[in-house]
Amino acid sequence: HLQVMAVLVLLLSVISLAAGGKLLVVPVDGSHWLSMREVLDGLRQKGHEIVVVAPEISLYIKPTKNFVMKMYPVPFTQEEMDHTFWRTSQDIFEEGSFLERIVRTYEGVKNTSAMFLSTCTHLLYNKELVRYLEESKFDAVFTDPVLPCGQILAEHLSVPSVFFLQQIPCGLEFEATQCPNPTSYVPRAFTDLTDRMNFFQRVKNLIFDIPNYFLCDFVFQPYAKLASEFLQRDVTVPDLLRKASIWLMKLDFVLHYPRPLMPNMIMVSGVNCAHKKLTQ
Numbered sequence: 707h708l709q710v711m712a713v714l715v716l717l718l719s720v721i722s723l724a725a726g727g728k729l730l731v732v733p734v735d736g737s738h739w740l741s742m743r744e745v746l747d748g749l750r751q752k753g754h755e756i757v758v759v760a761p762e763i764s765l766y767i768k769p770t771k772n773f774v775m776k777m778y779p780v781p782f783t784q785e786e787m788d789h790t791f792w793r794t795s796q797d798i799f800e801e802g803s804f805l806e807r808i809v810r811t812y813e814g815v816k817n818t819s820a821m822f823l824s825t826c827t828h829l830l831y832n833k834e835l836v837r838y839l840e841e842s843k844f845d846a847v848f849t850d851p852v853l854p855c856g857q858i859l860a861e862h863l864s865v866p867s868v869f870f871l872q873q874i875p876c877g878l879e880f881e882a883t884q885c886p887n888p889t890s891y892v893p894r895a896f897t898d899l900t901d902r903m904n905f906f907q908r909v910k911n912l913i914f915d916i917p918n919y920f921l922c923d924f925v926f927q928p929y930a931k932l933a934s935e936f937l938q939r940d941v942t943v944p945d946l947l948r949k950a951s952i953w954l955m956k957l958d959f960v961l962h963y964p965r966p967l968m969p970n971m972i973m974v975s976g977v978n979c980a981h982k983k984l985t986q
Contacts, residue, residue: 726753727845730863731773732829732856734822734849735764736791741956742850742870747772757842759835759859761825763787778832780825790817807896808917812924815875819925826855826929830862830936839863846951851879854926857946858933867949870974872956874947876922882947883968889915892963901963 731746733739750756750772760767761780765787769775794814802810830836840863847867849856852874860867873879880887889912893899897914899907926943933941951970958975967973 726755728755728842729757730839730842730844730847730859730865731756731758732847732849732859733758733760733767734853735760735767738850738852738871739766742848745870746848757844759829759839761828765791776835776838778829778835780828782821782824787821790821794818804896804914812921815921815925819928822853822855823928823932826853826858827932829855830858830932836862851947851950854929854933854943854946857949858929858936861933861937861941861946861949866951868952868954869947869950870954870956875925876918878922878926878944878947879953882944882950883953883971885966885968885971887965892965894918 726749729749731742733742746756746758755774756772757774757776758767759776759778762777763780763782763784769777794817800810839859844863844865846865847856847860847863848870849860849867850871851857851869852871857867857869871879877887879885890903890908891901893901893903894911894915895918897911899911903911930942933943933946953968953971954974955967955971956975957965957973959973961975
């Protein structure tokens with residue numbers, strides 16, 4: 707009997723070490739969610755308890771039996787959201803001069819940013835939902851930092867955060883992780899340049915990078931203000947992003963230019979691809 711008891715105690719201790727964690731997921735809507743959902747399915751199969759916090763109005767984040775879904779109200783309708791994203795997607799494929807594309811991008815970012823900021827605000831100031839999150843004792847927050855709402859919650863709950871992303875507008879991931887990002891070698895958006903540039907192309911790359919500073923400030927400054935008010939201390943968005951424990955990067959150096967990575971940055975390209983057997 708003593709031997710049986712010893713074996714049972716050993717097995718119970720091993721099971722406790724292998725028990726799944728409790729994960730709070732704060733996703734970003736659209737294609738960001740579609741690739742994240744596949745990762746969450748894998749985590750659920752491994753025994754992790756997953757709680758997804760999402761607005762009642764969204765493009766793709768819908769209630770599912772696979773996860774615990776905590777939905778919260780937002781001040782816009784499904785029709786308003788659908789039209790905003792449809793208009794933005796149409797602008798992307800329209801041709802025009804550099805200035806025209808910048809203006810269209812600015813207008814699209816302005817509209818979608820206002821909607822996402824409203825969504826984040828109504829999450830953070832939903833007292834009943836935040837109280838539930840505080841009492842749930844999560845082990846980590848899993849989020850896409852293209853919008854820093856999940857990291858604001860991670861700071862409030864004092865739990866580690868895991869980022870799942872491809873890239874952040876304005877190159878904030880470079881600043882937050884202190885990765886080199888020189889305009890002499892890293893091509894910027896809308897330039898059609900490669901990582902091999904002559905002098906005049908480098909000058910062009912530098913000029914095209916200037917609007918990013920204005921767009922970046924326009925998009926993320928409201929989140930810095932919201933985070934400062936909610937956390938009751940002065941913070942910036944780079945300050946928030948620096949707190950991430952792990953960066954899971956949806957990058958592939960076959961499709962993206964090689965770039966430096968920090969030790970806590972792990973490439974996980976392919977998770978957003980359909981699993982199909984290729985023919986010969």
